[in-house]
Amino acid sequence: MPSDAMVTLDAIRSCLEGVIPATVATCSADGVPNATYVSQMQYVDARHVALSFQFFSKTRENILANPQATALVIEPLTGEVYRMDLLYLRTETAGALFQSMKAKLAGIASHTGMAGCSSCSVQMCTGCSRSGACPGARWSGRRHRATCSMR
Amino acid sequence: MQSGLSITVAGRGDRLVPSIARAVGCRVDHNGSEVSVLLFAPAGEPVCRDVASNGRVAACFSRPSNHQTVQVKGRDARSMLATPQEVAIARRCLDLFIDDLLPLGFERRMLEALFWGNPEDLMAIRFTPDAAYAQTPGPEAGRVLKV
Numbered sequence: 001m002p003s004d005a006m007v008t009l010d011a012i013r014s015c016l017e018g019v020i021p022a023t024v025a026t027c028s029a030d031g032v033p034n035a036t037y038v039s040q041m042q043y044v045d046a047r048h049v050a051l052s053f054q055f056f057s058k059t060r061e062n063i064l065a066n067p068q069a070t071a072l073v074i075e076p077l078t079g080e081v082y083r084m085d086l087l088y089l090r091t092e093t094a095g096a097l098f099q100s101m102k103a104k105l106a107g108i109a110s111h112t113g114m115a116g117c118s119s120c121s122v123q124m125c126t127g128c129s130r131s132g133a134c135p136g137a138r139w140s141g142r143r144h145r146a147t148c149s150m151r
Numbered sequence: 152m153q154s155g156l157s158i159t160v161a162g163r164g165d166r167l168v169p170s171i172a173r174a175v176g177c178r179v180d181h182n183g184s185e186v187s188v189l190l191f192a193p194a195g196e197p198v199c200r201d202v203a204s205n206g207r208v209a210a211c212f213s214r215p216s217n218h219q220t221v222q223v224k225g226r227d228a229r230s231m232l233a234t235p236q237e238v239a240i241a242r243r244c245l246d247l248f249i250d251d252l253l254p255l256g257f258e259r260r261m262l263e264a265l266f267w268g269n270p271e272d273l274m275a276i277r278f279t280p281d282a283a284y285a286q287t288p289g290p291e292a293g294r295v296l297k298v
Binding site: 027032 | 157159160161162163167168169170171172173194197205207208209210211213220222224261264265284286288292293
């Protein structure tokens with residue numbers, strides 16, 4: 001697969017299982033970038049994902065002012081890194097999606113001391129691609145095979 | 152910041168579209184006046200391009216074993232090839248990072264594969280830190296730290 005080749009969200013769904021935290025970059029309306037790790041990025045459907053929020057969140061503040069976000073996710077078996085171009089659509093504080101994320105985050109919080117989920121934001125995924133040349137891909141030379149295992 | 156942390160660096164383009172890349176290490180000058188985040192091209196190319204365009208950068212440092220996280224920002228960033236000394240620093244940072252992750256169940260060869268690349272591809276994004284924030288999950292997240 002060449003660098004920056006587009007892939008579908010369904011093809012990288014395994015990246016969203018929470019084994020390795022995703023990272024998200026946003027930018028404020030006055031042009032200050034922000035990077036953060038997200039506790040949970042959940043697959044919603046073939047074009048949408050959701051992020052959970054707790055406490056103060058610069059990410060949340062930024063996407064309300066500038067809906068563009070970029071995320072990196074890692075396939076836990078192959079180590080492939082994918083970039084996701086995201087567009088904020090809406091915030092949910094109730095409903096099935098919110099309750100699902102709240103329940104999952106409660107499990108994470110019990111290990112990390114974090115608080116529960118206060119809201120989640122639904123993002124449209126406008127594109128997914130390999131993030132440049134993954135060092136691991138060069139190292140293993142077997143991009144589509146699991147080269148290691150993780151608990 | 153040089154003790155083997157998970158590092159993510161972000162920039163933004165002229166239309167405020169953010170860019171993001173994982174870094175492998177960090178060098179801090181003795182007096183703390185300059186930070187160099189070390190990352191492999193071409194995965195880091197979008198951030199390096201944005202940095203060259205406007206100098207804005209944010210770097211997030213997190214220790215996976217305890218979730219302690221800080222973010223440092225700058226507005227005068229520029230990117231360049233890393234020096235041989237910085238290659239050695241990046242290697243040391245990664246070794247420490249791997250030591251932190253092994254007890255969490257990750258395998259060394261997977262982590263090596265994921266984070267290490269050709270040393271000739273290592274880039275440095277240098278900037279003067281002008282703002283810092285606590286980002287550890289919890290009620291203190293977002294607190295301004297003294298630079």
